[in-house]
Amino acid sequence: MEIPQSLLIRLKENEKIVRKFNEIEISILTILNFQDFLERLLFEISDKFSIDYIWISIIEESFIAKQLHDIQDSELLKTSTAFVPKEKFLSVTQNSLSPLLANENLDVFHALVPEIPDYKMGSIAIAPITLDGIIIGSINQADKDKSRFEPGIDTSLLEQLALKVSLCLSNVTAHEQLKFLAFHDPLTGLLNRGVMERILEREFQRAKRYQIELTLIFLDLDDFKSINDTFGHDNGDRALCHLSDWLNQLKRDSDIVARFAGDEFVVILPSTGKPQAEHYIKRLKKKLASTPLSVEDEIFYVKLSYGISAVSEKGIDSSKDLLKAADKRLYQAKQEKNRH
Numbered sequence: 001m002e003i004p005q006s007l008l009i010r011l012k013e014n015e016k017i018v019r020k021f022n023e024i025e026i027s028i029l030t031i032l033n034f035q036d037f038l039e040r041l042l043f044e045i046s047d048k049f050s051i052d053y054i055w056i057s058i059i060e061e062s063f064i065a066k067q068l069h070d071i072q073d074s075e076l077l078k079t080s081t082a083f084v085p086k087e088k089f090l091s092v093t094q095n096s097l098s099p100l101l102a103n104e105n106l107d108v109f110h111a112l113v114p115e116i117p118d119y120k121m122g123s124i125a126i127a128p129i130t131l132d133g134i135i136i137g138s139i140n141q142a143d144k145d146k147s148r149f150e151p152g153i154d155t156s157l158l159e160q161l162a163l164k165v166s167l168c169l170s171n172v173t174a175h176e177q178l179k180f181l182a183f184h185d186p187l188t189g190l191l192n193r194g195v196m197e198r199i200l201e202r203e204f205q206r207a208k209r210y211q212i213e214l215t216l217i218f219l220d221l222d223d224f225k226s227i228n229d230t231f232g233h234d235n236g237d238r239a240l241c242h243l244s245d246w247l248n249q250l251k252r253d254s255d256i257v258a259r260f261a262g263d264e265f266v267v268i269l270p271s272t273g274k275p276q277a278e279h280y281i282k283r284l285k286k287k288l289a290s291t292p293l294s295v296e297d298e299i300f301y302v303k304l305s306y307g308i309s310a311v312s313e314k315g316i317d318s319s320k321d322l323l324k325a326a327d328k329r330l331y332q333a334k335q336e337k338n339r340h
Contacts, residue, residue, distance in 0.1 A: 017157055020048040025164045032175040034064065035071050041165065042080055045141070053119050053142040055080040057112040057126075059089050062136040064169075067176060082114045084137075093126060093138065099155040099162065100126040103146040112140060123149035127162035131169060139165060185259040187237060188244035196258035196266055197319070203256075203270050204319035207311045215277040217267040218326035219306035222337070224263040231295045238293055239302045246287045250280060266323070277308050305333040 024044045031037040038056060046054045058065050060083045071077055084092075088111050093100055102109065103123035112126065113119055121142040128138045139162060143149060185192045191199070200216070207214035221227070221239060228236040240263060247257045247265060256268040269277055285304070292299040307329025309322050316322050 021157065021161055021164070024048065024161070025168070028165075028168050031168075032172055033179075034067050034172060034176060035074050035077065037168065037172045038068075038081075039074060039076050041139075042076060045139070045161075049141075051141045052144050053121065053140075055082065055114055055140050056129075056137055057082045057084050057089065057140060058137040059084060059086045059135065061086045062134075063131065064136060064173065079114055079116045082112055084111055089137070090135070093128060093135075095135075097128050097130070097135065099128075099158040101149045101151045101153065101155065103150055112138065120144055122146040125149040125155075125158060127155075127158045129162050129169065130166045131173060136169075138162075188241055188259050190244050190248070190265070191256065191258040193258065193260050196256065196260070196268070199256050199258075200266075200268055200323065201319045203268055204311060204322060207270070212271050213273045214311040214322070215269045215272045215274055216309050216322050216326045217269070217277055217281065217306055218260070218309075218323065218330045219265050219267070219281075219304050220330065220334075221263040222303040222305055222334075227300060231298075231300065235293065235295055235300075239300075242291070242293060242302050243288070243304065246284055246291075250283055250287065266326075274308055274310050277310075281306055281308075305337060306330055307333060 024041070027044050028037055028040050031040060042054055042056070045051060058068060058081060065083055068077065068081060069083070092109060092111055101123070106121050106124060109121075109124055109126070119142055122144045123146050124140065124142040126138045126140050128135050130136060141149065183191060183195050203214055206212070221243065224236065224239070227239050240259075243265070244257070244259070247267065251257055251267065252269075254270050255272075256266075256270075258266050258268075260266045267277075267280070269280070288302050288304070292301045307326040309316065309325035309329065311322060313325065316325060
């Protein structure tokens with residue numbers, strides 16, 4: 001029985017598409033950071049399939065949303081990434097893991113489109129991507145031609161692409177998490193002690209060289225053991241994260257906040273004198289006093305003690321001296337409170 005010519009043509013076309021998908025997979029397989037991975041993915045799909053529009057939609061509440069928000073130097077990702085609330089994303093995609101095709105009533109999909117581009121879409125293909133089995137967004141393709149992604153056409157190759165991207169994304173995420181933990185405290189997300197000490201040394205040398213001010217705050221929680229004993233260690237962790245969040249929110253872009261150890265934190269304030277450091281602490285205490293934590297029917301407040309040192313002080317000849325001076329004043333502040 002002779003195979004119809006139209007079927008032979010379709011088989012050859014599918015072979016070409018499969019080969020292109022394999023080329024894309026090989027291209028992205030060894031990339032282990034979000035920016036390069038997504039930039040290469042978008043470029044390869046656009047280049048190999050001559051798509052009018054290609055972009056990604058990311059669920060705002062997903063793990064990688066924050067990672068992508070932190071990428072500031074990629075114009076491609078800025079214009080080719082849409083962050084969508086989870087409820088809206090699942091509503092638009094009908095909470096489906098299968099690719100979705102449409103060439104009518106495309107306004108409903110505008111929630112998945114980046115804000116900057118002005119897409120003139122005739123048809124659209126949405127392929128959900130997952131991380132550890134959970135939907136975190138989609139790869140989206142659109143064309144001015146209404147027939148390009150006409151509902152009813154075979155989507156098996158789109159499904160394969162989404163699956164391969166999801167698997168590669170899992171590798172990237174695992175690598176990024178390991179890299180993050182090498183520099184950050186896993187509980188609070190703040191910089192860890194080792195990174196802080198390297199930054200402090202750099203800032204100390206810069207302050208000495210250019211004769212500019214540098215201030216350091218060493219602080220810890222009051223009655224932290226009591227919080228753990230009374231409300232449990234989970235709420236002790238909440239207290240640490242609560243303080244960390246306010247430390248981060250109130251700092252300037254140039255300030256450095258790190259978790260030193262246990263309930264101890266360090267804030268490095270470049271080009272800053274003691275009065276400004278005191279003002280920072282005053283604002284911090286005010287925020288903590290107005291935002292208690294609740295445990296069932298009880299509430300408790302996160303309170304702190306602190307010590308401040310400055311590079312301009314007599315006897316501060318190294319970054320370690322700066323740290324020790326602030327630590328000593330923190331200890332004195334704690335002793336003073338215990339006497340009252």
